[in-house]
Amino acid sequence: MAERIAIVGVGQTHHKSKRPDVTTAEMCAEAVERCLEDAQMSMKDIDNIIMGSFEVADGYYSPDKWIIPELGAVGKSGLEMQNVGTTGGVVAATGFNIAATGLFDAVLCLAWQKMDEAAGAFGRGGGGTNEYWTGQFPMSPITNFARRAYAYMDRSGCTEEHFAMVRVKQDQCAMKNEYAQLKLGLTLEQVMNDALLAWPIRRLHMCPTTAGAAACIVCPEEKAKKVTNKPVWVEDWFTCHQGGSLTMAEDPTSSTLAYASHLVYKRNGITNPPKDIQAWEVYEPASPAELRWIEEVGLCEDYTAWKLFEQNKVGIDKEIPFNPSGGVTATNPIGATPVVRLVEAVLQVRGDAGEHQIPGTINRALATGYGGQGENVIMLLRKTL
Amino acid sequence: MTTEQKQDPEFIQFRYPRDVTYHHALGYQSKFANGLKQGRILATKCPVDGRCTIPPRIVCPMHHVRQTEWVDQGQRGRLISAFKINFPMFNSRTGELQTWENPIIAVELEGGARMDGWCMETDTSKLKTGMLLEAVWRPEEERQGRADDIMYWKPIEE
Numbered sequence: 001m002a003e004r005i006a007i008v009g010v011g012q013t014h015h016k017s018k019r020p021d022v023t024t025a026e027m028c029a030e031a032v033e034r035c036l037e038d039a040q041m042s043m044k045d046i047d048n049i050i051m052g053s054f055e056v057a058d059g060y061y062s063p064d065k066w067i068i069p070e071l072g073a074v075g076k077s078g079l080e081m082q083n084v085g086t087t088g089g090v091v092a093a094t095g096f097n098i099a100a101t102g103l104f105d106a107v108l109c110l111a112w113q114k115m116d117e118a119a120g121a122f123g124r125g126g127g128g129t130n131e132y133w134t135g136q137f138p139m140s141p142i143t144n145f146a147r148r149a150y151a152y153m154d155r156s157g158c159t160e161e162h163f164a165m166v167r168v169k170q171d172q173c174a175m176k177n178e179y180a181q182l183k184l185g186l187t188l189e190q191v192m193n194d195a196l197l198a199w200p201i202r203r204l205h206m207c208p209t210t211a212g213a214a215a216c217i218v219c220p221e222e223k224a225k226k227v228t229n230k231p232v233w234v235e236d237w238f239t240c241h242q243g244g245s246l247t248m249a250e251d252p253t254s255s256t257l258a259y260a261s262h263l264v265y266k267r268n269g270i271t272n273p274p275k276d277i278q279a280w281e282v283y284e285p286a287s288p289a290e291l292r293w294i295e296e297v298g299l300c301e302d303y304t305a306w307k308l309f310e311q312n313k314v315g316i317d318k319e320i321p322f323n324p325s326g327g328v329t330a331t332n333p334i335g336a337t338p339v340v341r342l343v344e345a346v347l348q349v350r351g352d353a354g355e356h357q358i359p360g361t362i363n364r365a366l367a368t369g370y371g372g373q374g375e376n377v378i379m380l381l382r383k384t385l
Numbered sequence: 386m387t388t389e390q391k392q393d394p395e396f397i398q399f400r401y402p403r404d405v406t407y408h409h410a411l412g413y414q415s416k417f418a419n420g421l422k423q424g425r426i427l428a429t430k431c432p433v434d435g436r437c438t439i440p441p442r443i444v445c446p447m448h449h450v451r452q453t454e455w456v457d458q459g460q461r462g463r464l465i466s467a468f469k470i471n472f473p474m475f476n477s478r479t480g481e482l483q484t485w486e487n488p489i490i491a492v493e494l495e496g497g498a499r500m501d502g503w504c505m506e507t508d509t510s511k512l513k514t515g516m517l518l519e520a521v522w523r524p525e526e527e528r529q530g531r532a533d534d535i536m537y538w539k540p541i542e543e
Contacts, residue, residue, distance in 0.1 A: 138474035146468035
């Protein structure tokens, strides 16, 4: 029988485009220090560490050999893993799995990316869903989301102006988040006139390259209750991979988000997502994707989310409180990005999100990780058991 | 002559250039690559639901059964999606940065499989989902079993 588990502490760096002042390991130590402080724990309380980044974008392999000593964590049990954009998601999900065994008291989940050191590695392609085939096309997150955005416009009837509305909303949220990287004070006109990368995707639509790290500590129920009076319960989690299989992507706008989120809803008795979940931190690598993701998690009918932006219904204090942190288009330390979503969701449930706190009680929050051609990790949190 | 000394930066970054060439095996997909050299588009077919897949897979991703049947997908298909790149990206054939004039598209072939390719029409406003397209191949002697053995997909009047 699995143990019930809770997140007892979270921490992240102030995300920036460049961090020449620290090594990757030092940057990780920053996030871990903040996480331990938040949990009021020390490294001696941690007995398992799950960690990871997107190794190609870091430029070295087996980073745990370097980072663990810098964290003062030599001799502890743990795993290092990588899964491109979903890395932080599989780090967290694996940490949840391990904590749920009840074999460990406190599992530290750490993810990072220092994209100022090898951002170009990403643009070189390779890998993806099939090394032989997709590796031959000039594919990148930009082109991936250009394809999705074109197909979305074609099917929904929305225009480029709606994509700009999404970007402005994301920026308005980021402006309130002290940890966010891009805080630009954008107008619709600025977004509409920004440099075109791959039609209809403009530079401002895309997530930036970021240096940053994020961490959380997960404990089984008994330990969690001893450590904190504000545990955030991990109700469920699910990692869904598909490798771009067209059998799961009949519609080029779609990802596995609808499949994965509704699977989690079903096994947790969630029948009305807009009512049952009060905070959403959903990994949107590009502004137009947020429209489709809002639909896929069940907040409105397919191809209608753009109307919610037209009606000004999406925002921190609006009907649809979606991505109150400012989201991935403001901050994207890629391997860590799903943990940044998780950290925000935890803060929202605790009521600790400060200026970007969603009004009212947050009983449930949903955070996700996204990667590749539509992989998703779902993390469902609860205030009370 | 100035005696002013150049100040060292407080934090230093080292540069580590790396140039690695990989040699990846195509395995089961070799039949598909050889088909391209012959001007044919071959896909694997799932014995359970009949779905054809490109790139070919030895096992159906949904039904977990061996896919031993190969189906010629024909030379025509319909447009599913398109995008155009406005910045230089790497060409895996040359390893160099390149600008891409032709939109990258996804096509649903007559045989039911879907594949990526480049479109001959460069004006994206003229690309409509569902439009009919036909493969335009490189001369046979230039084909290498690669995606750009099909140079373009040409729009066909209906």
